[in-house]
Amino acid sequence: DSGVTQTPKHLITATGQRVTLRCSPRSGDLSVYWYQQSLDQGLQFLIQYYNGEERAKGNILERFSAQQFPDLHSELNLSSLELGDSALYFCASSAFSAGVGDTQYFGPGTRLTVL
Amino acid sequence: AQRVTQPEKLLSVFKGAPVELKCNYSYSGSPELFWYVQYSRQRLQLLLRHISRESIKGFTADLNKGETSFHLKKPFAQEEDSAMYYCALRGPSGSARQLTFGSGTQLTVLP
Numbered sequence: 001d002s003g004v005t006q007t008p009k010h011l012i013t014a015t016g017q018r019v020t021l022r023c024s025p026r027s028g029d030l031s032v033y034w035y036q037q038s039l040d041q042g043l044q045f046l047i048q049y050y051n052g053e054e055r056a057k058g059n060i061l062e063r064f065s066a067q068q069f070p071d072l073h074s075e076l077n078l079s080s081l082e083l084g085d086s087a088l089y090f091c092a093s094s095a096f097s098a099g100v101g102d103t104q105y106f107g108p109g110t111r112l113t114v115l
Numbered sequence: 116a117q118r119v120t121q122p123e124k125l126l127s128v129f130k131g132a133p134v135e136l137k138c139n140y141s142y143s144g145s146p147e148l149f150w151y152v153q154y155s156r157q158r159l160q161l162l163l164r165h166i167s168r169e170s171i172k173g174f175t176a177d178l179n180k181g182e183t184s185f186h187l188k189k190p191f192a193q194e195e196d197s198a199m200y201y202c203a204l205r206g207p208s209g210s211a212r213q214l215t216f217g218s219g220t221q222l223t224v225l226p
Contacts, residue, residue, distance in 0.1 A: 004158075031212075033213060033214075035214075035216075042216060042217070042218045042219065043201065043214075043216035043219075044216075045213040045214065045215065048212065048213055055212075056212065056213055058213060090158075090159065092159075092214075094212075102212065103161055103164075104161075104214060105160075105161075106151075106158045106159040106160065107158060108157075108158045109158065
């Protein structure tokens with residue numbers, strides 16, 4: 001499967017902990033986007049990386065950080081977790097950072113539950 | 116600020132009936148508009164985008180800049196169309212490229 005992959009599928013942890021979510025983009029895609037989907041906020045953009053560099057930032061908390069590695073996979077780090085961080089975290093990838101028609105392809109998501 | 120509004124959280128229609136999922140947006144410029152669909156237990160996938168002016172699975176959507184709307188329509192709904200539908204907006208080339216999503220509409224097509 002050459003689509004976007006995310007690991008783990010599910011993650012259950014306690015408040016105050018730190019977790020790392022991983023995303024592998026589609027083969028050849030240079031951009032990775034992270035989105036958070038929660039019941040009260042809907043789907044919200046967090047951050048974008050393009051070819052290893054941060055490109056755009058959305059409503060990402062200071063407790064959250066991300067990076068994109070030379071092999072283009074990305075990790076989203078969530079620290080000092082709170083109950084309200086429980087959500088589905090999606091990763092998407094696209095071929096380019098800019099340009100009309102650039103399509104974002106989504107991964108299956110990681111469901112984070114903070115107890 | 117850019118914003119996408121989908122006024123209906125839930126929408127039920129009978130099989131064979133027409134369906135329209137509403138989407139309104141606010142953006143000071145010329146955005147790109149998209150419809151994404153999420154079938155049960157599957158990932159979000161692109162259904163269509165306004166620049167392509169295409170019809171996918173019988174769905175069409177026309178961008179109405181005067182009314183700032185991008186409603187999704189299908190003349191005859193099928194049971195397999197039952198899914199969550201999200202309208203999304205993106206700024207034009209050269210601006211921020213992230214998607215701004217609406218809150219989604221859960222469509223149920225009844226037999």
